Amino acid sequence: MSDAAYKEEPLDQNDLEAIVELKGAYEKVAAEIGKVIVGQNDVIHQLMVSIFSKGHCILEGVPGLAKTLLISTIADTLHLSFNRIQFTPDLMPTDITGTEIVQEDKSTGERIFRFINGPVFANIILADEINRTPPKTQSALLEAMQEKQVTVGGKQYKLPDPFFVLATQNPIEQEGTYPLPEAQQDRFMFKIYVRYPSFEEEFDIAQSTTTNYVPEVSPVLSLEEIEKYQKLVRKIPVAPNVIKYALKIVRATRIEETEFDFIKEWLSWGAGPRAVQNLLLGAKTEAAIDGRNAATIDDIKKVVHPVLRHRIITNFNAESEGISTDDVIDKILQSVSEHSEDSLPQSAKNALV
DSSP, rough: OOOOOOOOOOOOOHHHHHHHHHHHHHHHHHHHHHTTSSHHHHHHHHHHHHHTOOEEEEEEEOSOOHHHHHHHHHHHHHTEEEEEOOOOOOHHHHHHHEEEEEEEOOOOOOOOEEEEEEETTSSEEEEEEEGGHHHHHHHHHHHHHSSSSSEEEEEEEEOSSOOOEEEEEEESOOOOOOOHHHHTTTTTSSEOOOOOOOOOHHHHHHHHTTTTOOOOOOOOOHHHHHHHHHHHHHSSOHHHHHHHHHHHHHHOTTTTTOOOOOHHHEEEEOOHHHHHHHHHHHHHHHHTTTTOOOOOHHHHHHHHHHHHHHTHHHHHHHHHOOHHHHHHHHHHHHHOOSTTTTTTTTHHHHOOO
């Protein structure tokens, strides 16, 4: 650790009261979303965890599962500005970021450049079918995600805060698509699978969406409240044994240092440091929205699949055996001990002393 030693900011009484408020606010948001979206409770929960963690998400699912409707409904309940960008093969970077136009000053006759904001200038961006646009356009959005700004004509323009990109992908049509490179997927906190509804849920969907009834969603949280809760989440303490557990899970995915044979057999690449950061942030948020003032190992387990599934790469052996990234994560959870010193290489044990 550097000379500027890390000091955890303790929770005060106001923070403890805010945690209770956050739990109530989360329940209200979920109830409002439930007026429009039938089922998908896990998806809603993971999206809210990422938003309070200041993270971006990829949602993957077949057409017709209300991914777009879900994201727009969340924006309504959070009283945030929202823009939807439909990604297509002919979409240009300036179609996202905005462009400079030449404008004449009528009083002087002088021509000047004026920047026109693109649709990326909103709090929540729905990047619909992000894998349908070429890498150059994808990169323009990814700069905005990472830097919270866009660069046009050599000038930087700040994006609004908070800023979230919620991208969707269709997994069943791969012709004419440009899959996001793994290094770019790493910028997303979660990859969330949107699955088919149950029989009962699909019955309710069919019954409620084929009438004239249009549910009304009320805003629950203001922009200022969201920012307050985002800062609160980062103050939630995490015990050293929980941090070590998150580290062991992530480092177990790396072929060059893992002790597990199944990792060497099934993976071609493991997760990087962002995985640990997002595991801890997700665990902190899980604790906060549950009304607790400390993150636990169980909180790590709740977010491990959406955090890791797009950060580890299976090889041909895994694909030939029908092994998915989620299957690998399940086996890691079964194999990694929750005790601090177990399942660690000797070099790592020495570093923890």
